[in-house]
Amino acid sequence: MDFLKDPLKVAADWLLGIFAGWGMPELWANVLIGFLGIFILVALLMVLDIFLVWIERKVVSRFQSRIGPNRVGPFGLIQPFADIIKLLIKEDTTPEGADRVLYNLAPILSMMSVLILWAVVPLAPSILGVDLNIGVLYIIAAGAIGTLSIIMAGWSSNNKYSLIGAFREAAVMLSFEIPMLTVMLIPTIFTGSMGIGAITQAQDTWFVFLAPLAAVIFLIAAIAELGRSPFDMGEAESELISGYNIEYSGMKFGMFYAGELLHAFTFGGFWAILFFGGYRFFGLEQVSAFLAIAILFFKAFIGYWIIMWIKYTLLRIRIDHMLAFNWKFLTPVAFVLLMATAFMNALLADASNWLYIGGMFLSNVLVAWISLEVARSASRRERERVEGGKAVEAHQ
Amino acid sequence: MSTETIIWLIPLPPALAFFLIVLFTNRNKALSHTIAIGAALLSWLGSMIVFARALGVEHFGEHPFESSINWLPLAGSWFKIGVLVDPLTALTLFFVAWTVLMIFIYSVGYHNFGQPEGDHDQKGLPPHGATVEEHGNKHVVPSVEPMYSRFFAFIGLFAFGMFTLVVSDNLLTLFIGWEIMGLCSYLLIGFWHGKKSARDAAVKAFLTTRVGDVFMLLGIAYLYSVTGTLSFREIFTETTLHALQLIPSGVLGFSTAGLIGLLLFIGTVGKSAQFPLHVWLPDAMEGPTPVSAMIHAATMVSAGVYTVIRMFPLLSLDAQTMSVVAFIGAFTALFAATIALAQNDIKRVLAYSTISQLGFMIAALGIGAYIAAIFHLITHAFFKALLFLGSGSVIHGMEHGVLHTGNHKVDPQDMFNMGGLKSKMPITFWTFLIGGFALSGFPIVTAGFWSKDEILADAFAHNLPVFITLAIAAFLTAFYTMRQITLTFLGEPRTEEASHAHETPWTMTFPLLVLSVLAIGYGWLGIPEDFPILGGLLPNWLHEFAGATLAHHPEAGEFHPVPLLTSFIVALGGLALGYLMYRNVNSSAEDKLQFGFLKNKYYVDEIYEAVFIKPVTWFADKAVYQIMDKGFIDGILHLFGPGTQGIGDAIRNYFDLPFINRFLGDGSANVTYFSGEKLRVIQTGRIQQYLMLALILFIAIGAVLYFFVFA
Amino acid sequence: MTIDQIIFLVVAVATLIAAFRVVTTGNLIHAAFWLIAALFGVAAIFAILHASFLAVVQVVVYIGAISILFIFAVMLTRKDMRDQGPQLNRNWGFGAFLAALALVGLVFLVHGWSGVTKTAPAFPSEFDAVSALGNALVSPDAYVLPFEVASVLLVAALVGAVYVAYNRK
């Protein structure tokens, strides 16, 4: 039973016993076990990544009324392996005039920025890489490394398109970090801690009921952070051919690609953790650690599916519109929401649970409604200015 | 909110309105009057809440609402200021709030809000009317007051002063409110400062009341020096009062209490326009009519009487003071009533009647009729505000006629130019009639009857000469009131202007209606218990309530038929006589009562001119200006001038020019120039070189400090 | 040497090498990336010091924002991608001398200070540095005023930077 409850500890104790038997000092043994854990987690994630490719392709084809991969293996399940083999045996080109070190470093950093995120993901009540008390900031910090990898890739490729793509992507990521960090502070307010584990523990009521608007803003910012459509500024096939990764081929491109998919899944997971209770589901997580992991992954897959849904439904937004949307709408709304939440939190500190939830929910709805009204009137004025009075009438 | 908090807040809205209007909204007329009326409404609301809560308190006189805070630190203790609402204050708040609110509303209509700007109106003069073109016809309509917002700011400040005075629990804040009102009355009487008469009236009012105020301040200072406190509740304790009564003051045989009371009373004489300081009140009619109603009928002069009533426990300690008070009150009542007989200006008649009625109250206090004085104070505030506002309405209607005919020589305030307005201005007529009957003491129905009857009854019981004087005054009151009504409203129009007058807008008539209800209804609260027939119907609520203010509850007087009959006779007789005498009078020449000495107010102004003003002017001109200022002070200055100039020249020529200019001035410039020329090469414009230089110096200085200074 | 010391030395040496490359490398883009490496090193030093908040903020602010800004600026201020001419000015020798002098002075001062041999006190078990820092930043008894002034400074810098760099055409 212990193994079902807390497999990590059981396994660690078991390994420690073995290593001690070999006469290894306890300190070294612990370090070794830590590295082993990291290795296992990363390996599992990479396997997951392979299947994400398959899922993505299947889902997109269903969106587009196709069947998708169906030749290799049952339901095309072996297809991603075929893809990998193709990528592995492709020629690994490096353009002339490229900055070799940075050029080769970029895909690694890209992958790394995703993988280090999993260090703070609470997979189950007892399975948590590092319980950082600043987990929320850590997510942003990892995003900063992702930005870095894109800049590196864009610059070192010695290609205009890739540089432009990298600039755009960096601008977008820097900009959307702000509303993202701001709304991530809202679960922090509810919890009183920035630790991801603590945030999950605190969600007796899913935070999405307390802060629906924050969840929406987080999703939008996350999509922008991922560089997925409709915010895929960095790639923008029709304008920049393929943006920052234009010059990459073979497994290096594969790492960007896999990194992007895993990133999307990871943010689906963070969405679930921050707003949908993480591994919690009516006490089921207490039954077994594996059940908790399953719940978390199920939620993360739903988040991932929503991200895909948006990606394959909406068109790309122009870069200036997108930045304006962030700076003139999303960021102010996030700030206002943060202030409103802090205010309500102080106001309802001693209120009953239901009153607290109701007050929070209503304040969110109110902020959303007001900001939409303001945005609507502003955009109407803008449209009148740009198109003149008659054009507006024609629109209506 | 607790009642105490509300009381603290009552005076505040008008003051805020004053600042808001003066600082921000004075360009927007509608906003300004909205703010002012809103403020008045808030104060009204607060007053009504306080009043209602006061009614609900058992033995309110012993447990008034009071609250105080530390204000000025004194050696070892604090001077406290605070608020106090006892029955007297509650009643005063009631009528002040009502009249203030009504007057504010009335002012909107009076200043022609909503009418166009005048053709050639200018600030400081009353509006002259504007020409509008309608369907091709040009005609003249009233124009809006050019200083509209300023007016509302001033009356807002005024209301602040009045509320402060009423709710304060000590003489000092009372005096502050008192002085704010003095300032406001100056500003408002001189509101149309383009008119010389208005300017003069403003200065006169200010200076005359100042005479009273100085004595009042002396009284306050004396009181403080004797008792060490100015708080009413602390002064009116048995021990303090007893002490005040026993210590002789050393002046004319007055006790300390008597002398202080007398000094405070002189303040009231100035504020409430009692003889001999009454001269300012009729002249103050130069101000806009709402001001006349506010200052000179409902509130400010009431403040004087209120203060005397407030200090009654002190005053009543000394019989000598009381007789002075009674004498001045009774004399003023009669004196002013006689002057009112011969006045032709509709507002001046009311002004003298105000003086006369205030005399009634003072006389009532002088004979110890405390409750009667309160009662008359309240009823008088209502019906006198009503009469003033009514007269303003009449004047407004007449001005309308003047604008219609275009004959600006016709004085719209002269009663002999009116007549027959009853059918033109029905609402004004009926409300004015109610007010006039209340003033006359028309039996049973009106509030004025009950209060005046109570004064007469008390006077009959205590002091017969006063009773007779007041009875005559009451008779004259009824007479000149009916004269006024007859000349103004009855008969046929005597001028074309009068025949073109018409009713004023609802903002003016609505306050009239409200006030006329109060002018009638308020009297029913104070019917004596043993009055025939009516006595038992309603309990004498006012007596119970107001009497509780004093430590010793005053007994209701025995009913006696003589004063009652007197009241009936003087009121009805005066009214009848007035109507009979004036129903056929068509011009001032036909008026048999236009005696010179009455017309000229017994030459009091002239006497003052000769006795006080002329000598002072002469002294100021001759002694102070010619000899002291011009001869002596200017002479000294003329002596200084050339001497200083000589010294200055010397310093300039022998020190400034050679030493400072040449040596220091030019020399330093040359040195700077030369050194700059040499040093400028190190300014390379290269930031890193500067930084290196700074770093070298930093390291060098650090090393020197480390090794030599701190070592 | 304990593990702590070894880790510290490795990180410190790597950081210093990166920093040295920042000031000597000819390629400015490389300099910017070397700066990123050096800043990572400093973040690691913060982590060794148990200043976890500072470490993460170092990554977010310096690497996530400031370095990217540097890279942008480097790219915006050049007509082509190559660097021309020497990257050190004529007085670099004197500059190196002054920097060395400053180092000597600082080391001398550090050496002469009595508190230099101090070792770190045990980290209190129930002490949460992040919440303590948060409370200190917004507590009126502590540092709310500098915190607000810093906020104002940031806003002023934001507006000023936009104004200065705005291309009026």
Place this chain on the structure above:
Amino acid sequence: MVPLSWYLIFSAILFSIGLFGVLSRRNLVAILLGIELMLNSVNVNLAAFWRYGTVTNITGQVFAIIVFAVAAAEVSVGLALVISVYRKRNTVIADEIDMLKF
């Protein structure tokens, strides 16, 4: 344990390297890079003094946070100035921007 002096020496060296960069680089952006190094060395000192002083007294970290804010402001304004200068003068070499001279 790592002695305090190691941190201090480390930050002194980092500071001197930054100082050298500030004094010797020709490019304005590179000068700013040097300034960043100097600021970082200060932060290391602040954090080290916090850790080695009274840990419950958070002043050192607060100062470091303020330094972060100042650094961010400095860089944004500094780079804006550099870009502005580059637009006007078409150079970012510090020695060539010397209009403010005799």
